[in-house]
Amino acid sequence: MSLAAHxxxxxxxxxxxxxxxxxxxxxxTFCWWLALVVSITTLFFAGMLLSQTLEQGVISYAIGGWxxxxxxxxxxxxxxxxxxxxxxxIGSIVMxxxxxxxxxxxxxxxxxxxxxxxxxxxxxxxxxxxxxDAFNLFVFLEISSLSTxxxxxxxxxxxxxTAAYQYLIMGTLGATFYLIGVGxxxxxxxTLNMADLAERLPALFDSRTVRAALAFLTVGISLKLxxxxxxxxxxxxxxxxxxxxxxxxxxTATKVAVYVLIRVIFTIFGVEFALGTxxxxxxxxxxxxxxxxxxxxxxxxxxxxxxxxxxSSVAQIGYIVVxxxxxxxxxxxxxxxxxxxxxxxxxxxxxxxxxxxYRVGTVRIGDIAGLGRQMPWTMGAFVVGGLSxxxxxxxxxxxxxxxxxxxxxxxxxxxxxxxxxxxxxxxLIYVWRVVECAYFRPAGERIVSxxxxxxxxxxxxxxxxxxxxxxxxxxxxxxAESAAHQLLGIQP
Numbered sequence: 100m101s102l103a104a105h106x107x108x109x110x111x112x113x114x115x116x117x118x119x120x121x122x123x124x125x126x127x128t129f130c131w132w133l134a135l136v137v138s139i140t141t142l143f144f145a146g147m148l149l150s151q152t153l154e155q156g157v158i159s160y161a162i163g164g165w166x167x168x169x170x171x172x173x174x175x176x177x178x179x180x181x182x183x184x185x186x187x188x189i190g191s192i193v194m195x196x197x198x199x200x201x202x203x204x205x206x207x208x209x210x211x212x213x214x215x216x217x218x219x220x221x222x223x224x225x226x227x228x229x230x231x232d233a234f235n236l237f238v239f240l241e242i243s244s245l246s247t248x249x250x251x252x253x254x255x256x257x258x259x260x261t262a263a264y265q266y267l268i269m270g271t272l273g274a275t276f277y278l279i280g281v282g283x284x285x286x287x288x289x290t291l292n293m294a295d296l297a298e299r300l301p302a303l304f305d306s307r308t309v310r311a312a313l314a315f316l317t318v319g320i321s322l323k324l325x326x327x328x329x330x331x332x333x334x335x336x337x338x339x340x341x342x343x344x345x346x347x348x349x350x351t352a353t354k355v356a357v358y359v360l361i362r363v364i365f366t367i368f369g370v371e372f373a374l375g376t377x378x379x380x381x382x383x384x385x386x387x388x389x390x391x392x393x394x395x396x397x398x399x400x401x402x403x404x405x406x407x408x409x410x411s412s413v414a415q416i417g418y419i420v421v422x423x424x425x426x427x428x429x430x431x432x433x434x435x436x437x438x439x440x441x442x443x444x445x446x447x448x449x450x451x452x453x454x455x456x457y458r459v460g461t462v463r464i465g466d467i468a469g470l471g472r473q474m475p476w477t478m479g480a481f482v483v484g485g486l487s488x489x490x491x492x493x494x495x496x497x498x499x500x501x502x503x504x505x506x507x508x509x510x511x512x513x514x515x516x517x518x519x520x521x522x523x524x525x526x527l528i529y530v531w532r533v534v535e536c537a538y539f540r541p542a543g544e545r546i547v548s549x550x551x552x553x554x555x556x557x558x559x560x561x562x563x564x565x566x567x568x569x570x571x572x573x574x575x576x577x578x579a580e581s582a583a584h585q586l587l588g589i590q591p
Contacts, residue, residue, distance in 0.1 A: 104160075106151075107158065107173040107175055108162065110144045110145065110183065110225050111222055111225055111229065113141060114141060114218045114219075115218075117137045117218050118216075118218035118222065120133060121133060121211050121215035122215050124211065125211045127201075127202075127207065128198075130213075130215070131198045133218075134194050138190040138193075138194045138221065139191050141187040141190065141221065142187035145184045145186075145187040146184060146187075148179075148180045148183060149181065149183070151175075152175055152180045153177065153578070157174065157585075159172055171235050172230075172231040172232060172294075174230075175229060177581040177582035177585055178358070178435070178582035179228055180578075181435065182354065182358045185351065185442050186221070187225070189346075189350035189442050190217075190221050190351065192446065192450075192560060193346055193347045193450075194217075196553070196558070197217075197343045198553070199551055199553055200341070200453050200554065201341070203456070205253050205341055209253055212249070213253055216246040216247075216249040219242055220242075220243050220246040220347075222242060222243075223240065223241075223244070223246065224239075224243050224351055226238075226243075227240055227355050231292060231293050231294060232292055233291045233292075233293055234281055234291045235291075237278055237281060240277065241274060247270075248267045248270070250344045251266060251336050251344060254340050254341050254344075258335070258339045259339040259341075261339075262338070262339045263336070265336075266335075266336050269322055269329075270322070270323065272322055273320070273329075274319065274323075276322065277316055277323075278319075279315045280311075280316035280319060281312075281316070283308050283311055284309070284312045284367075287303055287312075288300065293362065293367055296367050297367055297368075300367065301369070301372075304372050310377060313368055313372075313377055317379060320356060320363065321360070324416060325353055325413055326383075326386060326387070326417075327416075327417065328386070328389075330390070333353075333412065334413075337408065337449075338403055338405045338409055342450070342456050342457075345405060345452075345453075346445075346446050346449035346450050347446075349408075349449050350442040353416055357416070357419050357423075357438060360423065361434070361435075361586065364423065365431075370586075374424070374426040375426075380424040380425075380426055383420055384424035384515075386420070387417040387421040388514075388515065388518045390417030390420070391414045391417040391421070391521075391522040392414075392518060392521060392525070394411070394413035395411070395522050395526060397410045398411050398414070398526075399529045401529075402463055402464050403462060403463055403464075404452055404455075404467070407529055407533075408445065408449065408452070411488065411526065414522060414526075415445070418433075418437055418499065418519070419434045420434075421434075421503060421518075422434030422502075422503055422506060425506050425507065427509060427510060428580075428583050428584065429502060429505050429509055430503070430507075431583040431587065432502055432579045433502035433503040433505070435579035435582055436498060436499050436575050436576060436579045437499035439495075439575050440495035440498060440568065443487075443565050443568065444484055444494075444495060444496055445484075445488075447483075447484040447487075447558060447564075450554070450557060450561060451478070451480040451558050452481070454480075454554050454555065454558060455467060455474065455550075457550055458550055464532060464536050467537050468541060471537040471538035472538075474549050474550060476550070477558070480555075480558045480559055483565065483566070484561075484565065485530035485533070485534065486530075487565045487569070488530060494569040495568045495569045496565075497569060498568070498569055503515075504519055
């Protein structure tokens with residue numbers, strides 16, 4: 100059997116084995132190189148799996164040779180491979196950026212622990228995405244969550260500990276709800292394999308146990324993806340975590356949680372039951388629209404730019420969930436595109452703020468006055484990322500919102516179109532607050548130089564992706580359409 104046949108297992112095994120090696124060696128530079136090589140390796144595996152999936156269809160990999168549903172199955176379809184690429188891409192870019200940023204924001208004696216925790220988090224996120232077993236997903240969910248708590252707590256601001264603790268409490272509640280839901284499904288079906296669950300559940304849709312299971316799963320996952328009003332953990336985490344951690348989590352963690360929600364609704368229960376018989380759309384759509392408007396309004400009044408972007412992320416999650424709640428092929432395509440595009444735009448924005456932290460030590464709006472002239476490349480990256488966030492044409496943000504508006508118009512949901520447009524206008528306001536301060540206010544006596552080239556190049560790599568995929572949408576739209584058709588059972 101060729102090595103290519105084992106890519107699904109290697110996707111998880113490689114970062115999992117690398118994590119303890121960091122703890123054994125305890126040398127920061129070695130651990131950074133190891134984390135970088137592992138991240139790029141996982142990106143290679145993800146890219147190959149995406150190529151194989153688009154050519155050959157669904158890939159099934161039985162762990163230990165035990166066939167599903169008796170054994171754990173790794174199952175890769177277009178959606179899995181797409182999310183794997185998102186996670187591995189952001190992980191690789193963040194690691195290219197990490198060395199200098201980690202040295203500036205994390206105590207030296209914790210560097211090896213940071214890279215170990217990062218590799219464990221990467222393992223968990225990739226495992227969640229690739230597994231076809233509902234309980235195995237919970238195991239990977241806990242691996243990623245526990246390592247995330249450690250990553251957040253490494254910030255030098257003491258409030259990082261409080262943020263990590265708050266996230267631990269909320270994350271534990273979410274995981275508990277998810278586990279109760281899985282337990283209820285196992286009680287009535289006797290299986291944990293997702294494909295097997297999808298076959299057995301239709302005969303049990305009248306069962307109150309099955310309906311309760313869907314409710315528990317939805318609430319648990321909503322806590323993890325920070326759906327309004329279950330988002331209270333996210334602003335503090337993004338604000339007080341080290342810059343490199345914030346960029347990584349913003350680009351991956353909530354995206355993987357959205358993936359789990361999509362998998363539960365469209366694969367395990369089916370769209371007819373989840374968004375029809377059990378009208379989750381009646382709950383999800385208003386909450387998602389509220390997230391877009393309320394979180395954007397709150398973002399306008401934030402003085403810390405990282406906190407501002409954190410509330411912006413809550414709003415962006417709202418856009419993704421709106422597409423899911425529309426329960427149409429175009430809506431699902433819009434959600435999947437925005438999974439990828441939001442990872443690019445928010446990753447770029449947080450990396451640009453990391454450059455500001457590196458030189459200035461703070462990202463409060465009053466403290467970035469005049470940086471447009473002193474750090475032109477850094478603030479230029481922020482401006483382009485902000486334009487993408489607003490949804491200006493020729494950026495990835497426009498592509499996402501265009502498909503979302505099309506999906507709403509298809510179903511005659513004009514209020515949703517209004518919400519999307521108002522959300523974009525509010526994004527313009529809070530992005531402009533930063534631009535106005537950086538470019539039109541005097542710097543005072545403070546003199547700072549541009550960020551190091553290694554930080555800038557990585558940031559502009561993501562900015563370039565924001566522009567490229569805003570013009571050439573063949574890959575993102577093509578994969579998203581393929582994944583949406585598979586989820587909805589539509590023949591191409």
